[in-house]
Amino acid sequence: MWPALRGGRLVARNPAVSRVCCRLYCETAERDTIFALSSGQGKCGVAVIRTSGPASRLALLRLTGAKELPPPRTAALRRIRGPQSAETLDHSLVIWFPGPGSFTGEDSAEFHVHGGPAVITGVLHALGALPRLRFAEPGEFTRRAFQNGKLDLTAAEGLGDLIHAETEGQRRQALRQMDGDLGRLYQRWSDTLTKTLAHVEAYIDFSEDDNIEEGVLSQAEDAVEILEKELRAHLQDSRRGERLREGVHVVIAGPTNAGKSSLLNHLCQKPAAIVSPVAGTTRDVVEAALDIGGFPVVLSDTAGLRDTSDIVEMEGVTRARQRVRGADLVLVVLDAAELARQPSRLTLALLDILPPDEPEGSRLCLLVLNKSDLLGEQGRADLLGVCAKPGLPPACLLSCRTGEGIPAFLSVLRGQLSHMCGDPLTGSPTPTQARHRLSLTKCLEALGRFGQYRDEDLALAAEELRQARRQLGQLTGQVGAEEILELIFRDFCIGK
Template structure:
């Protein structure tokens, strides 16, 4: 096996800043500190030092230096951190000096975190939580990501694993001691009750996984309606900038345009869709097809109709759909304050004049809180959902066997398949195929 190389990288964002942090991890980390600071500081104590170029001996900068001997470090290896002044020239000179030390090379994206995973400091679900924490833009995303990083899946999975192992032990005991008929019958009955309860817990987690993905990716809101209903104008108003082209010509919007909003700590993805109408040209028809697809996959549809249009629902997509729909009457400024209220519409707005926009945003924020509230979800990624779906299938296959005493070995095999699925949740088994994808999403220095 090739010797482990020491890696180094700037962990803070490029550009001018008050402080920049350079991280070093690996067997030569202590040698780097001696080469640059001419001493090894006390472990886990911030030490003020002058950094020197190891080649020429000239001073580079004054810095705070931290030394974390293995295994008590983020990666589980010897780790050093240099907190220098955040100018480009300072950080570049410091990194060049570190890389002159023998055995040190630049880190790849996510390599520090990957070493933490490989050294048992983080499981795979915690790594994914860390990636989500770095990408979090809203309070709900932060809370959920931090719960993942803190081991939420690992804790829930461990409780499930203990119960599953106990049930499997009871089943295997009847295989190992087949002559104890009374004990065997009692043990199998106990094991089956445990598995039934486990499967109920797994199904509850799967049912809540959609909420976790919505918080992570954003609640999807489609702005739909006929041409010239004010969809693009509303999108621009909510975004606070010109995102979509606004024109009185029907069919101007041909493709879906997205805007990301943070409403009261919850992420939303608002999509402006093509106007729904018949008799359009082939290109516009493709835009309408895409609009209907976005509508079907949305968590909420704002169906806009101008104040001078009849209050109708587009039958081609509304009939039989389970999508939540809010009917919104637009352009009410064109008809004056004496216009009669129509209770068919949840909101009556003028995006141009700002009438009703504050109330619409408040209603959307409440919708977001209702969907993102409560404890953070356990399953927040498609990978998590797939793993727990495999666990459910393994348990369900075991429960489909009516007489466990006649097919005990098959029952045990199904329960072992469930244990294997749980191992994949935290990266204990069979995850090599996903590792490169997960760690490539990290920036260099993390």
């Protein structure tokens, strides 16, 4: 049944199988062996250099001078020598991973050398001097793992996100995606579409011959309806997965001299922005990336919102309003002492900062009342009472000058971020990238057209099912476009 290698040729009973196997064999035999430093750059105790490809066996034997390979997946202490000079480069641990039982599915070797730059450079140069070995491109190890069926495309993306994860929430989400939760969900939907399409095509081809069971077409329609509901629910996630991957865009906005830059410095725990009693000090957007409660935040301090004739400040106000419109969460900072004197101006102040053309409740907002140290106990109580009216955002009373109220504000902010991002370990996995949302949206649109065509032209309806299945296939890599692969793997680090 399986092809055999006879006289240097692959032979199989089935000519089609023989052609496919010959092509795969030739691609594997001619494929370069890649190598790269897979651990971080810079001085370290141990550095890992990895190879993958058919010449990995040769590389391991030549650099160690051994006649036999160490037992698979077992660390062995070996002397590393230059292949031409036979000079000792290092004493290191080596591990042999025969394919397909390796990360890439190919023969692979690892050299765990001392992490000095000279040692690393020497071993890399030694590998580069061997025939059929070349330096790996960014993401090429993971790309080979995908091409050899060790990972689907969503799992490969999860691996890339895990490498770049900076917060606990990002790590959890990336690990879950790398474990295949998202890929299995999309694969289940793809399998459902495959089965449904088969039933529809069978009905088209054989319904007139009475060879089809009754109710096949209605079963296909029911399956599509259920899938549409699942897709809509999956897409109605408020972009939780994307926010967790890319960071929640939080914008600090408000009038001049309300304490916006002081709040930014408190959150950053460093003087990231200039603080001055002069109104209009901040002219441009000041950004900072933070980890707040395990959630990634892209925090933006903006220019004070007011009418001005200064051309530079006018541009700053314009940019501030643009950031507010694109924000996931707006921290509206107001002067508590000034507001306490005129509490009726609270609604007007919010309308001046938040876009008035958006539906009520469409944007998350948190009201930050700064300069609470200028108020007495009764003034604080009265102000919080005004802010507790229905329809107003949650309010936090604090003082950037004394630090009073900052811990309570951070607790409320963490709660907002948790609500926006959710717990990546619970519930159904969510889309984490824009390409996921785009393909799922196109899939849902195709399923909608299936419903339109099923009573008019069943052949057109079947074509819409194929389009929907193709969109799901692009998510897992079953239906691949080269530009999609380039886009995904180009952001990987070299050596992974």
